Amino acid sequence: xxxxxxxxxxxWLKLGGVGVAGLSGTxxxxxxxxxxxxxxxxxxxxxxxxxxxxELAQLRMGVFGDHPPADGFxxxxxxxxxxxxxxxxxxxxxxxxxxEIVAVxxxxxxxxxxxxxxxxxxxxxxGPTLRCTEGDLLRIRFSNxxxxxxxxxxxxxxxxxxxxxxxxxxxxxxxxxxxPAKPFGVHPYxxxxxxxxxxxxxxxxxTLIVDPPGGRSPARxxxxxxxxxxxxxDGENEVYAVNTAAFYYQTHPIRVGVGEPVRIYLVNLxxxxxxxxxxxxxxxxxxxRTGTRPDQYELTDTIMLCQGERGIVELELENPGLHMxxxxxxxxxxxxxxxxxxxxxxxxxxxxxxxxxYV
Amino acid sequence: xxxxxxxxxxxxxxEPGRGRSGRxxxxxxxxxxxxxxxxxxxxxxxPASVLRAGFPPIEELTIERVTLPEPGLMRIHVVNGGPEAxxxxxxxxxxxxxxxxIDGERTIPRLGRATIALNYPWVEGEPHEVVLVSSxxxxxxxxxxxxxxxxxxxxxxxxxxxxxxIYVGLVPVLIGLLWYPFLRDVSRRWLHFFLSLxxxxxVFLGADALNEAxxxxxxxxxxxxxxxxxxxxxLGSFLALRxxxxxxRGRRGPEAEDDATDRLGIAYLIALGIGLHNLGEGLAxxxxxxxxxxxLGSFLxxxxxxxxxxxxxxxxxxxxxxxxPIRHLLAMxxxxxxxxxxxxxxxxxxxxxxxxxxxxxxxxxxxxxxVYEIAAMMxxxxxxxxxxxxxxxxxxxxxxxxxxxxxxxxx
Numbered sequence: 091x092x093x094x095x096x097x098x099x100x101x102w103l104k105l106g107g108v109g110v111a112g113l114s115g116t117x118x119x120x121x122x123x124x125x126x127x128x129x130x131x132x133x134x135x136x137x138x139x140x141x142x143x144x145e146l147a148q149l150r151m152g153v154f155g156d157h158p159p160a161d162g163f164x165x166x167x168x169x170x171x172x173x174x175x176x177x178x179x180x181x182x183x184x185x186x187x188x189x190e191i192v193a194v195x196x197x198x199x200x201x202x203x204x205x206x207x208x209x210x211x212x213x214x215x216x217g218p219t220l221r222c223t224e225g226d227l228l229r230i231r232f233s234n235x236x237x238x239x240x241x242x243x244x245x246x247x248x249x250x251x252x253x254x255x256x257x258x259x260x261x262x263x264x265x266x267x268x269x270p271a272k273p274f275g276v277h278p279y280x281x282x283x284x285x286x287x288x289x290x291x292x293x294x295x296x297t298l299i300v301d302p303p304g305g306r307s308p309a310r311x312x313x314x315x316x317x318x319x320x321x322x323x324d325g326e327n328e329v330y331a332v333n334t335a336a337f338y339y340q341t342h343p344i345r346v347g348v349g350e351p352v353r354i355y356l357v358n359l360x361x362x363x364x365x366x367x368x369x370x371x372x373x374x375x376x377x378x379r380t381g382t383r384p385d386q387y388e389l390t391d392t393i394m395l396c397q398g399e400r401g402i403v404e405l406e407l408e409n410p411g412l413h414m415x416x417x418x419x420x421x422x423x424x425x426x427x428x429x430x431x432x433x434x435x436x437x438x439x440x441x442x443x444x445x446x447x448y449v
Numbered sequence: 450x451x452x453x454x455x456x457x458x459x460x461x462x463x464e465p466g467r468g469r470s471g472r473x474x475x476x477x478x479x480x481x482x483x484x485x486x487x488x489x490x491x492x493x494x495x496p497a498s499v500l501r502a503g504f505p506p507i508e509e510l511t512i513e514r515v516t517l518p519e520p521g522l523m524r525i526h527v528v529n530g531g532p533e534a535x536x537x538x539x540x541x542x543x544x545x546x547x548x549x550x551i552d553g554e555r556t557i558p559r560l561g562r563a564t565i566a567l568n569y570p571w572v573e574g575e576p577h578e579v580v581l582v583s584s585x586x587x588x589x590x591x592x593x594x595x596x597x598x599x600x601x602x603x604x605x606x607x608x609x610x611x612x613x614x615i616y617v618g619l620v621p622v623l624i625g626l627l628w629y630p631f632l633r634d635v636s637r638r639w640l641h642f643f644l645s646l647x648x649x650x651x652v653f654l655g656a657d658a659l660n661e662a663x664x665x666x667x668x669x670x671x672x673x674x675x676x677x678x679x680x681x682x683x684l685g686s687f688l689a690l691r692x693x694x695x696x697x698r699g700r701r702g703p704e705a706e707d708d709a710t711d712r713l714g715i716a717y718l719i720a721l722g723i724g725l726h727n728l729g730e731g732l733a734x735x736x737x738x739x740x741x742x743x744x745l746g747s748f749l750x751x752x753x754x755x756x757x758x759x760x761x762x763x764x765x766x767x768x769x770x771x772x773x774p775i776r777h778l779l780a781m782x783x784x785x786x787x788x789x790x791x792x793x794x795x796x797x798x799x800x801x802x803x804x805x806x807x808x809x810x811x812x813x814x815x816x817x818x819x820v821y822e823i824a825a826m827m828x829x830x831x832x833x834x835x836x837x838x839x840x841x842x843x844x845x846x847x848x849x850x851x852x853x854x855x856x857x858x859x860x
Contacts, residue, residue, distance in 0.1 A: 153546045154539055201546070203538030203555070203584050321586025328541075328582060337546070424545030 153337040153426070155202030163198065163214050165338045169312045172221040172299070175228075185226045191217065193236040193259075193281075193294065200319045200329045201336035201426060208293035209236055209281070215334050216315040216359070217279070217296030224274040224300050233264040240289065241265075243282035244298055245398070247272050255282045274302040275381035276355045276400045291320055291327075291361035297400075299355055302384070309351035309404070312344065316368070316395070316417070316427065318360045327362055329426050330417065336426025339415075343430035347437035348410050354403040355381070358395035366422065367394045368403070370431075371414040375405035392418050407433035508535045508583050510557070511670040512591035513801055515579055516599040517571055525565040525579055525591070529557040530670020536584040542569050543577055560672055571596045600739055602798045610735055610793040617734060617753035618727050618789020623782045624754075625761015632769035637830070638839065640769060644827055645840035647763040648820055649847015654760075655816035657855070658726055659683065661733065662809035669802045678803065682810025683817070686725060690818040694718055709771040715822055716768045720781035722819035723760045724788040726812035731792020733809065736800035738793075756854040759847075760785060763819070767826060 158164060175187030191211050198208045198215055211217030222228060234240050238261065243254030248269035259265045281294035297313055317334060318327030329336045346352045360366045369392045376387040381402040393401065407413060412430045416423040490496065509531025516524045523542070529535050536556040540549045549567035557563050571577055577593040600606040632643060662682070666675025697714055734753070764781050796805070828834035835844060 154548055200586075201539055201582075203536065204582055204586050205584055206586055319586070321582065322588045324588075328586065328588060421544050425541070426546065 153201055158338065158342075159199040159335050161196070161198045163334065165333050165335045166342060168214075168216075168219075168333050169314075169344065171219060171313075172311075173218040174221050180227065185223065186229060187220075187222050187226050188229045188231065189218070189220060191230055191232050191242065193232070193234045193240045195236050198293070198334065200321065200331065200334060204321060204329065206293075206319050206321055206329075209238070209240070209289065210293050211242070211296055215293035215295075216317065217294070219297045219299060219313045219355075220279070221299045222271045222301070223305070224272050224303055226271045228267070228269055228271050230267040231264065232259060232267060234259045234261050236261060238289075239283045240281045240294060241283055242267060242279055244269075244279045245277040246275075246298070246300070254279075258283055271298075271300045273382055274300045276300075276357065276402055277380075278357045278359055278398055278400055280359065280398075287361055290359065291318070295359040297355060297357050306353065306384075307351065309353040310346055311353045311355070313355045314357070314368075316356070316358045316360055316366045318363065318366075318422075320362065325362060327360070327425070330360070330366075330422040331426045332429060337428055339429030339431075343412055343432035345432050345434050345437060346407065348433045348435045349406050349408065350437065352405050352407070352431075354405075355400075356393075356395070356403055357400040358397060360397060363397075363419075363422075365394050365396055365419075366427070367392060367418045369416060369418040370403075370405070372409065372411070373405060373407050373413055375403045378402040378404070394418075407431070409433065410435050507532055508585065508587050509671055510535050510537070510581055510583065510589040511668070512579060512581065512589060513670075515577075515591055515593050517593070517596055518599055518601065520598070521568055521570050523567050523569045523571055523577075523579075525567075525581070527557065527563045527565065527581065527589075528670045529559055529561050530672040532559065532672070534558045534561075537563070537565070537581050538584045539582040540565060540567060541580040541582060541588075542567070573597060600797060606797065607794065610738075610797045611790050613734065613738065614731050614787075614790030614793040618731060618757060618792075619782070619786030621754045621757035622723070622727075622761045622764070622786040625758040625763075626765050626778050626782050628762050629765045629769060629778060632766060633772060635769070637770070640766070641827055641831060641837070642839050642843040643762070643769075644766050644823055645835055645843030646847040646850070647759075647766045648823055648835065649844040649849075650759045650851050651763055651816050651820045651823075651847075652844075653848045653851035653855075654726065655813050655820060657851075658729060658809055658813035658816060662729075662806055662813055665733075665802050665806045665809060669806055673803050675802075675806050678806045679810040679813075682807045683814035686811040686814035687818045687821075688814075690718060690722060690815055691821070694818075694822060709768075709773075712767045712771055712826070713773055713777065715826055716764055716773075716777075716781055717784070718822055719767065719819045720764050720784040722815035723763065723785040725815040727757070727760075727785065728788035728792040729805070729809040729812035731789035731794075732796035732800075732805055733792075734789075735793030735796025735798075736805065737796075739797040739800065756851070759850060759854070763823075767823065 158166075173189065175189045178186045178188070180186050192213075194210055194213050196208055196210050196213055197205050198210070200206045208215050220228070220230075230242065232242050239258045241254040241257075241259055244252075244267070252267050252269045254267060257265060277298045277300065279296050279298050281289040283289050295315070295317075297315060299313075314332045315334075316330075316332050318331070319329040319334075320326060321328040331337075332339065356368060358366045371391075374389055374391050376389055377393050378384065378387045379399075379401045381400070387404075393403075395401070410433050412432050415429045415431055417427040509529065511528045511530050512525055513528055514526045516526070518524060525540070527537070534556050537551060538555070539546050541547065547567050547569055549565050552564045552566075554563075565581075569577075571593070573596060575596055577596055579591045579593065581589045583589070600609075632640065635643070659679070662679045663676065666679050669675035669678065694714075698711070761782065764785055765778065768777075792808070795808075824835050827840070831837065833840070835841065
C-alpha cells in the first residue's frame with residue numbers, strides 16, 4: 091500500500107499511472123491523457139506542481155471512477171444547451187415559443203457508479219433550459235408519462251391559472267401552460283405536486299432564462315444548476331453537484347478564454363439544505379440577484395443562495411489556468427459540488443462553445 | 450435436565466427387524482426427496498417471481514472493522530451479509546468522497562468479503578465516520594470511535610497484549626486462589642455459604658457474558674445469524690461440559706456422595722468454564738483496545754482485576770476441605786487465567802464480530818454449566834442445597850459483589 095512518507099515522486103507517479111489508473115482510471119496521468127483535461131492541466135502547470143498523493147487528492151478530490159454519466163446525460167453539452175422552442179409569430183406579430191415537456195421516471199447516474207431513481211422532465215435532470223425574451227408568448231405542452239401526479243410551476247409573473255399548482259396533471263394526462271414571459275432574468279421551474287420535497291429532489295426542476303428585450307451583451311454563457319441527491323432517502327443529500335454529475339467539471343474543467351466575458355445563469359435547486367453557495371478562486375465576479383436589474387450588482391467571489399434563489403454571475407478571468415469553483419460549504423464541495431473553470435489564452439469561439447447566439 | 454446416563458437398550462423401538470430397516474430408510478429419506486423436488490422447481494421454474502416483482506434489491510453490507518495500519522492509511526473490512534450481491538460505488542469518510550482501492554471486484558457476492566484501502570489523513574485520538582455508498586445509493590456506515598494506529602502482530606504488541614491479559618486475567622485469578630487457606634478451615638455449613646456466594650458471582654458473570662454475546666450478535670451480518678450463534682455457542686458449551694461431567698461420574702449414579710477426586714474434577718471443570726469465559730472477555734478487551742474503543746487506563750485494569758479475583762474463589766471453594774496439592778491449584782489458575790491472553794491476541798489482531806459472538810456465547814454457556822455443577826454438588830451434600838437460608842443469602846451477596854465490582858469496569 092502507498093506510504094506517503096516513504097515514496098519518491100517518481101514512485102507515486104508510476105503508481106498513479108499503473109496502480110490507481112489501472113484500478114480506477116482517475117490518476118492525473120490518466121486524466122491528462124484525455125483531450126480537454128490534458129491541455130488544461132499542462133498549461134496550468136498542474137502536472138508539474140503535483141508532488142505527492144496528497145496533492146493528487148487535492149486536485150482530484152475523492153470520487154472513485156470516471157465520467158461522463160452512463161445514462162447518456164452530457165454535462166458539457168448541458169452547460170450551453172438552451173432550448174429556444176419552436177418559434178412562430180401570432181397575428182399581433184408577437185414571438186410565440188412552443189415547448190414539449192414530458193415527465194418520465196428514469197434511473198440516472200449522479201456520481202460514478204451511483205444510480206438514483208429520478209423523476210425527470212424530458213428524461214434528464216435538470217430539465218431543459220428554456221430560453222426566451224421578455225414579452226414572448228410561451229406555450230408549454232406538458233404531458234405526464236410518469237408514475238405520479240406532477241405539474242410545472244414557473245417562477246415569474248403570470249396568471250395564477252398558469253402557475254403550475256393547479257391543475258395537478260395525473261399520470262397519462264396533459265396540460266398546456268401559456269403565458270407571456272416576464273420579467274427578464276433567470277427563473278427556476280419545478281414540480282409543485284405534494285409532497286413537494288420528494289417531487290423536487292427526485293429531479294423535477296429546470297431553468298427558465300428570460301432575456302431583456304434586445305438581449306444582453308455578448309458573452310460565453312453557461313447554465314449551472316446547483317442540486318443534490320438523497321440517494322438513501324433519509325432526508326439528507328449524499329451527493330451534491332452542479333448540473334447533477336458530482337465532481338464532473340473537476341475532471342472536465344469548463345473552458346473559457348482569458349479575458350473573455352463569461353455569464354453564468356446560476357440556480358439553486360438543492361433540497362433539504364436551506365442554502366447553497368458558489369465560490370470562485372483567483373478572481374471576482376459581478377453578481378446580479380435574479381438577473382432582473384442590470385444596473386445593480388455586487389462585486390464578490392462568494393454568494394449564498396436560498397432554495398429556489400438564482401442569479402447571474404458575470405466575470406472575465408485575467409489569468410490563464412484552473413480556477414476552482416465550488417460551494418463554500420466544505421461538506422457540499424467534498425460531496426461533489428466541486429469544479430474548475432479553465433481560462434485558456436486565445437480560446438476560439440468555435441471551440442465547442444458558441445458565444446451567446448441570440449434567436 | 451436429567452443427568453442419569455441411559456442404560457443401553459432402554460430406548461423404545463431401537464431394534465427394528467432387518468426387513469423393515471430398508472423401508473425405514475426410505476421413509477426417512479422421502480421428505481428429503483420431496484424437499485429436493487421443491488428446490489428444483491424453485492430454481493428452474495421460479496414461481497417466486499410473482500412475489501419479487503418491482504421491489505428494489507435488498508442490500509446489506511456490514512463494515513466489520515476499520516483498521517489504521519499507518520498514518521494516512523485506512524483499511525475498511527466489509528462483509529456482505531445480505532441476500533444479494535452489492536456493488537460498492539463510492540466511499541465517504543467524514544462526509545467527503547474519497548479515492549480508494551478494493552481488493553478484487555467492486556461487486557461483493559452474498560457472504561463475500563472485501564477490503565477497501567484508502568489514503569485518508571486520519572487524526573489520532575479523534576473519531577471518524579466511514580460510509581459506503583452502493584450502486585443503488587444505499588449507505589452503510591461505521592464509526593471509528595477514537596482513531597489510533599492499529600497494532601501489527603509484532604513481538605512488542607504480542608508482549609503488550611500478553612501483559613494486558615496477565616493483568617486482567619491471570620493475576621486476579623491467582624490472587625483469588627489465595628482464599629484457599631481461609632476456606633480450608635471453615636465448617637461445611639459456611640463452606641456452602643461460600644459456594645453459594647460463588648454461584649452468585651458466576652450467575653452474574655454468565656448473564657453478563659450472555660448479554661455481551663447478544664450485543665455483539667447485533668452487529669454480526671444478518672446472514673450469519675448472530676442470535677443463532679449465541680444459542681449454538683452457549684448451549685453447545687453447556688452440553689459439552691455437561692457430557693464431560695456425566696461421563697466422569699457416569700459409573701456411580703447421580704446421588705452418590707462426592708469424594709475428593711470428584712470435587713477436584715468439579716474444580717477443574719469450573720476452571721475450564723471460567724477459562725472459556727475469560728477467552729471471550731480477553732477477546733473483547735483486546736479488540737476494544739486495538740480499535741481505540743476503550744482507553745485502557747489503570748482504573749479499568751483495576752476494575753477488571755477486582756472483578757476477576759472472585760473467579761479464583763469460585764475455583765477453590767469446592768476443593769477447600771480436601772487440601773489438594775499446590776500444583777493442582779496452580780494448574781487450575783492457569784486454565785482459568787491464561788485464555789485471557791489468547792483472547793487479547795485474537796481480539797487485538799484479527800477481530801471479527803462473528804468470532805467474538807461465538808466466543809462470548811461459549812463462555813456464557815460454560816459459566817452456566819459450572820453453576821449447575823456446583824449446585825448439584827451442594828445438593829448431594831445438603832438436601833436444602835442452594836435454598837437453605839444461609840446459602841440463599843450467599844447467592845444474593847455474590848451477585849451484589851459482582852454488581853459492585855462491575856461498576857468499576859464500565860469504561
